[in-house]
Amino acid sequence: MDREFEDILDECIDRITLRGEGIEQCLASYPAYSAKLEPLLQAALSATKATSAEPRPEFKAAAKYRLLSALRAGREKRRGLSFTGRRWRWATLGVALLLLLLAGAGTVAASTNSLPDEPLYRVKLAAERVQMFFTASDTAKAKLHLKFAERRVKEIVVMAEKDKPEKVEDVTRRLSYHLEKVRPVARALGEKEGRGKDIAELRALLQRKAAKHRAILQNTLERAPVRARPSLNRALELSGQGYDKALQYILGDDRSRSWEIRPRPESEGLNDPQPPKIQRLTPLISPITPSPPPSPASPVPQSSAGISGPGDRSGHEHNLP
Amino acid sequence: MQDEESLVRRLQERDDEAWTGLYDEFFNRVYRYIRLRVGDRAEAEDLTEQVFLKALQSVSSYRWRGRPFSAWLFRIAHNQVVDHVRKTRHRRTVPLDESLPATSAADPVLLAEQRSILGQLAQSVGQLTGAQRAVIELRFAGELSTAETAQVLGKSPGAVKALQHSALVALRKILSRDRDG
Numbered sequence: 001m002d003r004e005f006e007d008i009l010d011e012c013i014d015r016i017t018l019r020g021e022g023i024e025q026c027l028a029s030y031p032a033y034s035a036k037l038e039p040l041l042q043a044a045l046s047a048t049k050a051t052s053a054e055p056r057p058e059f060k061a062a063a064k065y066r067l068l069s070a071l072r073a074g075r076e077k078r079r080g081l082s083f084t085g086r087r088w089r090w091a092t093l094g095v096a097l098l099l100l101l102l103a104g105a106g107t108v109a110a111s112t113n114s115l116p117d118e119p120l121y122r123v124k125l126a127a128e129r130v131q132m133f134f135t136a137s138d139t140a141k142a143k144l145h146l147k148f149a150e151r152r153v154k155e156i157v158v159m160a161e162k163d164k165p166e167k168v169e170d171v172t173r174r175l176s177y178h179l180e181k182v183r184p185v186a187r188a189l190g191e192k193e194g195r196g197k198d199i200a201e202l203r204a205l206l207q208r209k210a211a212k213h214r215a216i217l218q219n220t221l222e223r224a225p226v227r228a229r230p231s232l233n234r235a236l237e238l239s240g241q242g243y244d245k246a247l248q249y250i251l252g253d254d255r256s257r258s259w260e261i262r263p264r265p266e267s268e269g270l271n272d273p274q275p276p277k278i279q280r281l282t283p284l285i286s287p288i289t290p291s292p293p294p295s296p297a298s299p300v301p302q303s304s305a306g307i308s309g310p311g312d313r314s315g316h317e318h319n320l321p
Numbered sequence: 322m323q324d325e326e327s328l329v330r331r332l333q334e335r336d337d338e339a340w341t342g343l344y345d346e347f348f349n350r351v352y353r354y355i356r357l358r359v360g361d362r363a364e365a366e367d368l369t370e371q372v373f374l375k376a377l378q379s380v381s382s383y384r385w386r387g388r389p390f391s392a393w394l395f396r397i398a399h400n401q402v403v404d405h406v407r408k409t410r411h412r413r414t415v416p417l418d419e420s421l422p423a424t425s426a427a428d429p430v431l432l433a434e435q436r437s438i439l440g441q442l443a444q445s446v447g448q449l450t451g452a453q454r455a456v457i458e459l460r461f462a463g464e465l466s467t468a469e470t471a472q473v474l475g476k477s478p479g480a481v482k483a484l485q486h487s488a489l490v491a492l493r494k495i496l497s498r499d500r501d502g
Contacts, residue, residue, distance in 0.1 A: 006482040010467055013485070017461065040486070043493040044461070050442030051462035055352045055366055063370040064344055068337065070377055075335040183367075248363045 008033055013044050062241060065234075069173060116155055116167045139198050142185035146209050149178040149239075153213045156235050157220045160228040168231040172238055179242025182206070186250040203250050210243035329390055332380050344373060347391065351398050353462035357443060358402045368405055372398045392472035395463055399455075399473065445495045453488035456481055 012026035023041045027034040112127070114120035128148055135141050152175035159167040186206070189199050217236045224232055331339035351372050356365040375397050383393060446457055452474075459470040460481075467485070471478045 002483075002486075003479070006479075006486045009486055009489070010482045013460070014466070018464065039493050040489040043489045043496065046442050046496060047446060047457050047461045047489070047492060050446050051353050051357050051458070053353055053356045053362075053365075054349060055369065056362075059366045060348055060352075063348070063366070063373070064341075066370065067340065067344060067373050067377065070374060071335050071337065071340050074377065245363060245367065 005033060005036065009037065009040060012037060012041055016041060016044065017048050058237070059241070062238060066176070115158055116171055117159070117162070117164060138185045138188065139202065142182045142202060143205065145178040145181045146205060149175055149242075150209060150213070152178065153216055153235075153239070156232070157216060160220055160224040160232050163225040163228055165228045165231040168228055168235060172231065172235040175235065176238045176242055179239065179246060182242075182246045183249055186246040189250055199250055203247065206243060206247050206250065210240075210247070213239055213243075325390055326385050329380075329383060329385050332390075333383065335377075340377070343376075343394075347394060348373070350462070350464050351394065354395065354398055354458050355402055357446065357458050357462045359405060364405070364409075368401050369398075372401055375401070388472050389466075389469045391463075391465060392469045395459060395465060395469070395473045398463075442496075445492060448495050449488050449491055452484055453491060456484040457488050457492070460485060 008030050012023075012030075015021040015026055016023060023038065023045070026041065027037055030037060112124060114124050132141060132144055135144050152171050155171045156168050156175065159165075159171060186202065189202060214236070217232060217239065221229060221232045221236065328339055328343075332343065348369065352365060352369040355368045355372070356362065359365050359368065372394070376394055379397070383390075446454060449457060455474055456470060459465045459473055460467070463470075465473065467478050467481050471481045474481065476484075
């Protein structure tokens with residue numbers, strides 16, 4: 001009897017929640033059970049309402065962009081481009097180290113001012129990786145990521161002024177990467193007791209940088225060539241989200257909205273299922289952090305009814321090209 | 322089944338269209354499932370994004386055994402949530418209300434009331450037992466079928482139906498109590 005009723009209830013829930021039928025239609029199909037069914041189907045409707053939150057469209061679109069960028073970066077690796085790329089990365093890192101040792105600070109200092117469309121830019125990035133590698137604490141790493149984020153913003157400005165939107169997009173991905181790396185530190189600080197000074201420092205730094213970078217990018221947007229504006233808008237949007245996220249973690253609430261995303265002058269919408277410019281991108285970095293293969297048996301609390309599978313999160317550094 | 326197997330193959334080949342389709346089909350559902358568990362909007366968004374990035378990382382090791390792919394995706398989501406809840410257990414949660422759907426009410430006061438009611442409903446779901454809640458979250462927020470829910474939870478479809486039944490009975494009691502009290 002119970003089993004039969006459970007089957008009927010299940011069928012009615014599918015009809016109501018998935019097929020959009022009304023409760024009355026279902027009750028009419030099972031008049032003998034209608035008195036027992038009706039209150040439970042009302043509760044089911046309540047449960048449906050309670051679970052009807054939606055993500056913000058702009059976040060959904062930005063997350064899709066990041067997923068597709070990661071997808072393409074991974075595909076290039078699979079095609080074997082990465083083998084050369086990886087060797088090149090290590091070679092660049094080696095060269096940077098060698099330059100540091102042999103030529104002293106001069107060569108690397110020269111690369112510090114190089115731009116994404118110049119040969120020394122790879123040396124600059126390699127030098128940054130070396131610097132990051134030798135930075136010990138997470139908080140110091142986070143501050144260094146913010147420093148590099150500022151460099152990326154300046155590079156975006158120059159690339160936009162040079163009317164090189166593809167370079168703006170490349171650098172924007174690097175900017176997003178730096179801001180993403182700040183998040184776990186902000187989260188960890190926000191959760192720890194007795195780290196008030198670190199929290200205050202990082203929060204102030206984040207707020208300062210967020211305001212400064214917004215002002216720089218918005219100012220550039222107003223005078224940039226038309227062709228560069230969509231990618232500049234993307235930079236504004238992603239950096240805004242990056243800072244907001246980090247600030248939310250460190251504040252633990254919604255007081256952190258460091259800037260509002262301004263409407264973009266172009267008609268191109270973030271909600272486009274697949275914006276053409278995403279198609280054009282050839283990502284150099286993957287926004288995801290490589291982590292060990294997911295464990296098929298992650299610990300699951302009692303309440304989770306023995307579920308296991310991939311899903312652990314990690315905050316490891318990963319190499320930029 | 323054939324279609325799903327072919328979809329998995331295309332996902333493993335990192336086909337843009339397949340991933341876009343998967344994203345469009347599941348992003349909101351995974352978000353709703355996670356949001357109900359963690360409460361905070363920003364964290365729910367972040368975790369949802371992580372689920373898809375994790376799926377991208379892990380899909381090459383996925384072996385097709387005739388089980389719904391959605392169950393695999395929601396297992397990732399579930400483990401993300403479990404991991405997150407474990408790390409942030411001591412933190413307060415943010416009420417689930419500000420991103421609940423805007424109803425037809427144009428009056429801000431009425432809208433706020435409606436959102437408050439929806440927030441209370443979400444809290445009512447939170448009072449169910451772990452297993453009941455898991456079923457409600459997967460069936461109603463994740464919009465999974467009973468069979469898919471059973472796959473995610475590692476239970477039989479019959480057990481899921483029984484849990485669904487008991488969850489709705491309990492939910493009804495909680496809602497009546499809240500209404501009366």
